[in-house]
Amino acid sequence: MTKIRVFLVEDDEDWRRGLSAYVTKEADMEVIGTAANAADARTLAPALNPNVILMDIMLVDSMEGIALTAEISALCEAKIIMLSSLTEKQVIFDAFKAGAVNYLVKSDFGAIPGAIREAYRESSPIDAQVAEQIREEFRRLKQLEQEYEAKKLKDLITPAEIQVLSMIDQGYTQTQIADKFVISIRTVKNHVSHILKKLPGRSSKEAAKKAKDMGLF
Structure with missing residues (x-):
């Protein structure tokens, strides 16, 4: 059986160890490497050529995972799933703009194996709650665009x-x-x-x- 090659980017050692063990228990998956910071992730991910990357947004108390997602997306073909406890619309929106294929809240760890398989098959359905957050953000941006266009016309x-x-x-x-x-x-x-x-x-x-x-x- 060809296993899905998974790479983890997580700065919390306990969570990284637990997540690695949790994913490895799946018969069709293997964790081929981990990184605790952005520098290691930039070096290891392209070299190991994973199929799927689980990316923590918060690295060393900053949302470095979003910028890192954009960088790694340009360096390798791995599908990146964001993991976070953050649910703010703008954060989610920025994650997808950076190249993520899915966004999971860490407390919903039971959905991780399925999300990995979907990403590997390139058929990732976005989590329903996250999808609604994205739709809300698009509506907000559309409203801002309309208000900007209306102001331009009022000036003309x-x-x-x-x-x-x-x-x-x-x-x-x-x-x-x-x-x-x-x-x-x-x-x-x-x-x-x-x-x-x-x-x-x-x-x-x-x-x-x-x-x-x-x-x-």
Whole structure:
């Protein structure tokens, strides 16, 4: 039987010893090496060529495991599973951005063998709780992006143009807008022309919808 070659990066000696024994008990796995710090991990992991690496995020009281994951991912083809007691969304998000294929909370040690097998088969399903944390982080980033884009547009579009967009969204014609604000139809057309340069679209209605979706009115 071809065994899954596992490498451990863990600075806590007791946890490292216990985890090594726990993984070794699996008939289809072998622990081919361990590292207690980032320097040893950088040297040993590429040389030993493991299939899967169990990576502790906290190394010597800092989240060095995340940066180390990015480094080792560039040096070898091992699949990296993050192990941590941290559950903050940003930490989880950063771990996956660094190249991790899964993220397990240390207290859920019973899931480790299965996660190793899934990583080895390149079919890692992300832990359900972690997946929800990632979705929340994506939603937060999307909201920030929308707020940033809206602010940029608010800085570009004049109050008069926003009023025109709001009227267009409500279904008013350009003539009706001119009558309501007691301005010429040419002035309304100029507003619309300027708006379409700032909010690209095939029509003023599309521009109005985009402005509304972004919360400009």
